Amino acid sequence: MATTPPGSPAGSGQQGAHPGAHPHPAPRHPRLDPLADRYAARTHGMKTSEIRALFSVVSRPEVVSLAGGMPAVTALPLDAVGSMIGDLVSGMGAQTLQYGSGQGDPRLRERICDVMALEGITDASPSEVVVTVGSQQGLDLVTRVFVDPGDVILAEAPSYVGALGVFQSAQARVRHVAMDDDGLIPEALEEALVACRVAGDRVKFLYTVPNFHNPAGVTLSEPRREAIMAIAERWDLLVIEDNPYGLLGFDREPMRALRARDSQRVIYLGSFSKTFSPGLRVGWVLAPLAVREKLVLATEAQVLCPPSLTQYAVARYLDTQPWREQIKLFTELYRERRDATLESLAALMPAGTTWTRPDGGFYVWLKLPAGLDAKLMQPRAVGAHVAYVPGIGFYADGSGQEYMRLSYCYPEPDQIREGVRRLSRVVEAELDLHSTFDTVDTGTFRAIRPGSGHDAESMVGPANSDTYEDGR
Ligand SMILES: Cc1ncc(COP(=O)(O)O)c(C=O)c1O
DSSP, X not given: OOOOOTTSOOOTTXXXXXXXXXXSOOOSSTTTOTTGGGSOGGGTTOOOOTTXXXXXXXXXXXXXXXXXXXXXXXXXXXXXXXXXXXXXXXXXXXXXXXXXXTTOOHHHHHHHHHHHHTTTOOSOOGGGEEEESHHXXXXXXXXXXXXXXXXXXXXXXXXXXXXXXXXXXTTOEEXXXXXXXXXXXXXXXXXXXXXXXXXXXXXXXXXXXXXXOTTTOOOOOHHHHHHHHHHHHHHTOOEEEEOSSTTOBSSSOOOOOGGGXXXXXXXXXXXXXXXXXXXXXXXXXXXXXXXXHHHHHHHHHHHSSOOXXXXXXXXXXXXXXXXXXXXXXXXXXXXXXXXXXXXXXXXHSOTTOEEOXXXXXXXXXXXXXXXXXXXXXXXXXXXXXXXXXXXXXXXXXXXXXXXXXXXXXXXXXXXXXXXXXXXXXXXXXXXXXXXXXXOOOOOSSOOOOTTSSSOTTOOOXXXXXXXXXXXX
């Protein structure tokens, strides 16, 4: 196939070319970036995530960061992990420092099946597992394998920012589906499917985070799991179940995965980032064999194989360390931090502020009193030495201004209390500026309706719930 050399004018099939185009069009921003006119269409609209944009701010010692979703890795037995990795290199250097299989180490894939059994997935075979560089690469692979430009992906409103970035790079259109404190709303999913059918859209899959949602903090209830799988079957809908937090529940046993209910319709993404270490970058995809084949080809094209050393490290950790006890220790620590967050919010936040009450995972989703905008408020918050992630990053359509994500996973309880105290003062100061409101609603989730001024790809659905803690 002929390709266009870098210095030549765009070919007629390329986006941006038009009849009569000058053979050497002037770069759009020649002084800023002389290659500005040559980037692939998929890079248009790529933007720094709201979270990465905050990195320089949150690393300042005087700032209490409720922004990052960084696990509390210092709670790991660091000496034991260190010597385990040292032993791996000195004892098994020939394997651990060598290329490996594109699908991932067979021993690790077996152990991954043991981990998934904790969530009711008892029929998974190691041959259906592909080890990935974090579940983020799993998301990218699944999207590469299924999504063409213009395809529609259904995703919760709000959605994990890293998934939105992947979908956007694939030039997919995201249609958000409303959720409430029981997770994704089945009726809203069905409405979205109907709307897509009417519009002639090609829906490739539903992307969902059923447990301790990032950023919403809520968990899909058991009846809704059944209802959503029934809808998926009725509509022949593929489901991507992204589940990095499922084992991090505070008060109950892990819920039965969607994948445990349908092995052909659900592709499951897992990760060791939250239960062990994000720095090792080990995740996985569980998919039917035909899909698995394509995923392996895609990963080989991308990274050849996942890193051997970190795969061996995770397998050895699962074989030799008390990893279930470690997860319990993590959840106790996170529960204490969640409690500090919820208690401080209840004590300090002004009326009209609402938030979700997670029973696992890392995040609280907070809705500001009517009229306030979390992104606009951010400079004031940074000035007050507290950081959060504004809600707009979690919507593909740029809505979500009145929301923010608070992460309690990393700071100590005392820092959390101080952070919430600072935040409450910032909100109060903003409220003083916006002292006239016509309505104050009490639900944490808001329905976005087409024609409401948001992008037409936005969400439909009822969403207010009266079970959320109110700030009064
Ligand atoms: C819902 C969700 N999916 C995927 C990821 C990516 O995790 P990993 O570190 O496994 O790539 C994250 C990370 O925060 C997440 O919250």
